[in-house]
Amino acid sequence: MQRIIHFIQNLSLDITIGAVISSLFLARVINVEVSASMMIGLAIAIWLIYTFDHLRDAYKTKGRANNPRHAFHQKYFNELAGIAAAIFCLGAYNLESLPWPTIRLGFVLIIFSSLYFVYLMLAKKAISKELFAATVYVAGIATAPLSLAETVEAEWVILLLIFWILAYANLLIIPSYEVELDKSDDESSVVTRLGELRVKRLLLFLLVLCTLLIQYFGYLTNLSAAYPILILMVSTLLILVLRPQYFRKYQLYRILSDGIFFLPGIALLV
Template sequence: MQFLFKFYQRITWLSIDVVLGAMAGMLFFSRALRVELDWQEYALLGMAVWCIYTTDHLMDARKLTFHHRKGRHHFHLIYRKPLLVVLGIVGSLGLVWAIVFFGFSRELFFGAGLGVLILVIMLAVRKFGAEQVRLKELSSAVFYVIGISWLPWYEMPEIDYTWTALGLTILYMGLAYLNLIMLSCLDTESDKEAGFVSIATKIPQERLLTNIRNLSISLILCSFLGLLLVNSFYRIYPGLLVIMLLVHFLCFFKTNLSAEQVRMRMEVAFLVPAILLLI
């Protein structure tokens, strides 16, 4: 059992769980927006997400010293050189594959532009993080959902645009934001030790926990209300959001779980939309 835990821990440190969660999220939006995507588009999304997250972790790891002997950032510090090599290979292959698959089309330029914008924002957050700390998690959540949903939105005919689809997108952004501030809260001590700035290092713990509880309940209620109000075609999508939100809420406020166990369960929650493959 300990071996399985350590294996999964390495998977999370390499952001493989985030990649799978992003691909499941794209599936969520492709089904909700009634768009058929090729498997290559899911693979390219996964490669882009891995490159962005790995770049982010490597940039964070540069602030550490070898005295920090635990966690994801220490892993990226120790294996910095091989990860940079793999990052270069995956990034180059992804770019060439995207050009071959999309051609020099608007999809290619929009996707590449979005990736560059996310990297620029990552750098800006590091430069002005202390002054704009509350925007870090919010901007990350917004761009994460834009990243996994823009292609289904782009390929969907305008005639199919609905307020329901927009509402699902906003709720998914709320879920992503909740996930990030929960993770920030779990990492408060290690972030302070390493000198990282986050919403949890700037807002008092008691106040932040209250905000997390209120946001969780609000999102659960909104998703449950959507489950009751939308037509039968859309009903499964707010239902999936309810499940994902409940997993976050119950795991985060369950006191007998370690921070690492809570983190793993919350990341697994983003795989819930993969159920749509069976329907």
């Protein structure tokens, strides 16, 4: 079972599924109905972005990578590159099924994602990589719901900011657990750049801010199912920050940190 979970994580399938669930959750809050083709397009976009990023990291790593995800992408580099090319073609074909407003916002996401990779290639030290990546992720899950909305309400903006903080915190927590692996692979991360203590303080600040925003979001809306889910999401990340010694085994930190984006699925069942 553990091998299956790690295989899913290495392929970024958990992140892809979590993005789809989060987008469906946003659609529920915004009160719009997204189509299957929109969610297929989102899944393809998120998977390609993450896979390309991991293939890039694997290519840059000198010798055999110690990080399990980088090692996986090193080992299956050619196979994954071929699959990514096929998935890209599928995504291009899926465009025919999307409404024009979604395609228009989707092109903005493509441009933003392209700028992200250009930034990674040109910057000697990608200081703001995690900020950029969190923004791309939230833009991705928001594209379909917002493209169908007639207006943009204040509570929706707050909800997107909450998801941005959660995504950014996720991208800070994982390298906090993998700092020694990154050092051994000579990989730069936010933790190797800023130090563990600074990143921990930043995480605590972000999660407290996120909690306050969730309280305000709960005040603005009567979505009773959404509020406890958001609290559970931020609480999970807070536990990972405060009690890291309990979650290193079997890469539980990855399961929980990436898994918070599955939690909005509970609201979809209500």
